[in-house]
Amino acid sequence: MVVTFPCRSFAYLTVRDRLPTILTKVVDTIHRNKNKFFEEYGEKGIEAEKQTIALLSKLRNELQTDKPVLPVTDGLQDTESWNRYLQRHQRLQQDQDSVSWFKSPWLYVECYMYRRIQEAIWLNPPISDYDYFNEAKTQSFFESQQAVMTLCTYVEGVNKNLEKLSKNQLFEHFIKLLQVSLWGNKCDLSISAGQENSQKISPIDSLNSLQPFVLVNDSNAVWSTLLAAQKPGQPGRVDVVLDNAGFELVTDLVLADFLVSSGLAREVHFHGKCFPWFVSDVTASDFKWTIQQTMAANHKWMSKSGAQWQSYLKQGVWSYRDHPFWTQPHEFCDMAADAPDLYATLQGADLLLFKGDLNYRKLTGDRDWDHTVGFDTALRGFGPAPLCSLRTLKANVQVGLQPGQGQKLTSQDPDWMTSGKYAVIQFYSPKSEQ
Ligand code: F6P
Numbered sequence: 297m298v299v300t301f302p303c304r305s306f307a308y309l310t311v312r313d314r315l316p317t318i319l320t321k322v323v324d325t326i327h328r329n330k331n332k333f334f335e336e337y338g339e340k341g342i343e344a345e346k347q348t349i350a351l352l353s354k355l356r357n358e359l360q361t362d363k364p365v366l367p368v369t370d371g372l373q374d375t376e377s378w379n380r381y382l383q384r385h386q387r388l389q390q391d392q393d394s395v396s397w398f399k400s401p402w403l404y405v406e407c408y409m410y411r412r413i414q415e416a417i418w419l420n421p422p423i424s425d426y427d428y429f430n431e432a433k434t435q436s437f438f439e440s441q442q443a444v445m446t447l448c449t450y451v452e453g454v455n456k457n458l459e460k461l462s463k464n465q466l467f468e469h470f471i472k473l474l475q476v477s478l479w480g481n482k483c484d485l486s487i488s489a490g491q492e493n494s495q496k497i498s499p500i501d502s503l504n505s506l507q508p509f510v511l512v513n514d515s516n517a518v519w520s521t522l523l524a525a526q527k528p529g530q531p532g533r534v535d536v537v538l539d540n541a542g543f544e545l546v547t548d549l550v551l552a553d554f555l556v557s558s559g560l561a562r563e564v565h566f567h568g569k570c571f572p573w574f575v576s577d578v579t580a581s582d583f584k585w586t587i588q589q590t591m592a593a594n595h596k597w598m599s600k601s602g603a604q605w606q607s608y609l610k611q612g613v614w615s616y617r618d619h620p621f622w623t624q625p626h627e628f629c630d631m632a633a634d635a636p637d638l639y640a641t642l643q644g645a646d647l648l649l650f651k652g653d654l655n656y657r658k659l660t661g662d663r664d665w666d667h668t669v670g671f672d673t674a675l676r677g678f679g680p681a682p683l684c685s686l687r688t689l690k691a692n693v694q695v696g697l698q699p700g701q702g703q704k705l706t707s708q709d710p711d712w713m714t715s716g717k718y719a720v721i722q723f724y725s726p727k728s729e730q
């Protein structure tokens with residue numbers, strides 16, 4: 297099968313190799329930018345670069361030699377919450393001396409590494425705002441230009457005829473753009489080594505061949521939720537909990553554009569990360585940059601899309617926000633207690649779209665669930681509003697499958713849970729339980 301999405305191939309590394317590899321790349325990037333720091337800040341910039349690298353090297357040593365997980369020391373907004381979480385784990389591990397890198401849950405240590413990288417940079421002004429993953433994210437955006445252009449051209453075709461579309465035709469476009477946003481999630485950089493991307497074919501054209509790889513497809517329930525949210529003359533609000541920058545973000549923006557222009561949604565709220573996270577995740581500046589680049593593109597329909605997105609933001613039809621909870625290791629069932637303000641914000645949505653693998657791990661607590669356990673059970677009470685996970689499988693957790701489906705996949709394709717080849721559109725509504 298020709299993979300027609302602009303994605304890197306997944307060169308999977310083992311868990312222990314992956315984190316040091318990412319850390320080494322961060323160190324290299326910071327070191328390569330030494331001259332830039334000097335030009336901007338003089339000797340202070342060079343000193344900050346040296347100190348940051350010293351902290352990161354110490355971190356790499358802790359990680360590789362299974363040292364205890366240490367409290368965060370930078371005194372920022374989320375420091376206390378991180379340290380409370382560590383204490384919680386310490387209490388759970390009564391029989392062991394300390395919570396250490398190899399003996400702690402993978403979800404926790406993986407998140408913790410990204411927080412400690414950020415600590416190293418935050419402790420070193422004047423370079424504390426530097427995004428060490430920026431180069432990778434912008435490269436991923438530029439490498440997928442061809443696919444972005446074809447997608448924006450498709451959107452132009454849809455928008456031109458919007459008024460003439462029957463409800464069925466609207467539904468078909470919705471399904472396509474939902475799937476484009478789903479498969480856009482293949483394009484994440486935290487699991488792969490960089491590889492040249494020569495994507496030339498329309499992402500829309502590849503959807504049919506990808507259909508058999510969608511293991512759970514609750515698209516109809518998502519559609520019904522959008523329709524049910526329509527009060528007279530007033531469609532509902534959709535919140536998108538974003539994942540990766542680059543091509544995936546463009547697919548999310550295109551879907552959000554369609555939701556608003558077709559009248560399926562009144563507003564779209566995007567939720568991103570407060571600091572560089574899991575290599576490719578969207579921060580406020582990635583969000584802004586992507587829209588500006590799309591606007592500035594030398595392609596008629598791409599720049600038109602960018603201008604449209606910019607005007608949605610100006611009018612307040614779209615908005616972007618972040619919250620420290622998204623860059624913490626908590627499972628989402630903890631949100632109501634640990635981030636009640638965010639939980640209350642999400643309760644205002646009519647539909648929540650959770651993008652990507654990490655969000656799925658947090659939705660389901662990254663547990664070793666039986667594959668037939670219901671999504672509702674795995675959510676363990678999390679449900680501020682009807683929600684849907686759009687995720688390609690990159691980690692060992694999957695619920696809501698048919699009896700025997702998991703075993704069959706394992707025998708046919710042992711890497712099915714981590715290869716990024718399979719995907720789910722998995723829906724849950726707290727309303728159906730009332
Ligand atoms: O597989 C590596 C990994 O870092 C996972 O731990 C994580 O869940 C995933 O990649 C990130 O993927 P996504 O960008 O889809 O959340």
Ligand code: MG
Nearest residue numbers: 484539540574
């Ligand atoms: Mg990601």
